[in-house]
Amino acid sequence: MNKKMYLSRFSRLARWRLPADEAEDVIADYTELVAAQPEDGEALLKHLGSPFAASMQIKPAKEYYHWMAVFALLGLCSVYFFCGLFCRWREYEIFNYVLFYFSVGLATFWKGILPKREKRQNCRNLVPAVIGTAALSIASSFFMWSTMWSQELSGEQAALILRSCAYITSIIALIVSLTGLIRCRMYHRRWLALAIMGFTVLFICLLWMDLLTRLDNADTILPWIQRKMIPPFVIGTAGVIWSLC
Numbered sequence: 001m002n003k004k005m006y007l008s009r010f011s012r013l014a015r016w017r018l019p020a021d022e023a024e025d026v027i028a029d030y031t032e033l034v035a036a037q038p039e040d041g042e043a044l045l046k047h048l049g050s051p052f053a054a055s056m057q058i059k060p061a062k063e064y065y066h067w068m069a070v071f072a073l074l075g076l077c078s079v080y081f082f083c084g085l086f087c088r089w090r091e092y093e094i095f096n097y098v099l100f101y102f103s104v105g106l107a108t109f110w111k112g113i114l115p116k117r118e119k120r121q122n123c124r125n126l127v128p129a130v131i132g133t134a135a136l137s138i139a140s141s142f143f144m145w146s147t148m149w150s151q152e153l154s155g156e157q158a159a160l161i162l163r164s165c166a167y168i169t170s171i172i173a174l175i176v177s178l179t180g181l182i183r184c185r186m187y188h189r190r191w192l193a194l195a196i197m198g199f200t201v202l203f204i205c206l207l208w209m210d211l212l213t214r215l216d217n218a219d220t221i222l223p224w225i226q227r228k229m230i231p232p233f234v235i236g237t238a239g240v241i242w243s244l245c
Helices: 003-017 020-035 041-048 051-056 062-084 093-113 126-148 155-186 189-214 218-228 230-244
Strands: none
Touching: 003 020, 003 051, 003 155, 020 041, 062 093, 062 155, 062 189, 093 189, 093 230, 126 155, 126 189, 126 230, 155 189, 189 218, 189 230, 218 230
């Protein structure tokens, strides 16, 4: 392990245990310590310990445990929405709506109480990530909509394609939501916008699956979408915009 690899691993761990600004100070101190050590990896480990052991010597403040509670709650919400595509959880309509609004509300609230003095250059990849996720979601929605109304496919073929599209989109959305949460902790609070977008896409996929299993009359599809999908879409979009500000 060379010095660059050592600092890279230690930096990630330090940013996880400390708020971004405090982590940068600790990383700067450790950069000086590592620079004073021999280049040999065994010497680094002997004098400073492993990156994990060194990071565990950092005593986190109470804020860290608050963050872990928020991270656990929001992460579990994402996993719940994802698992709901494969089981009967999607039928718990009222609970699912409450959980979605709770997750978006908690994320926007947490963004509001995080410090504002973080470095903005850590957000340089955020806008492309949000745009890419939005483009994928729109393309997936149009594809599913056109498949649903296709005259060339049988009902079984259309259902298989729609389910497969929902599964693939939800996998990407789960990764997006967890990535947003992690990068929010390690870099900048605005990364919560990506997490909220992931929650929204996951929930919309859950509603799509519910639509496929419940409705058998084409005339009721559009009213159902207007009634069930538009409100969470609007709330999720508002949360993303607010978190980007």
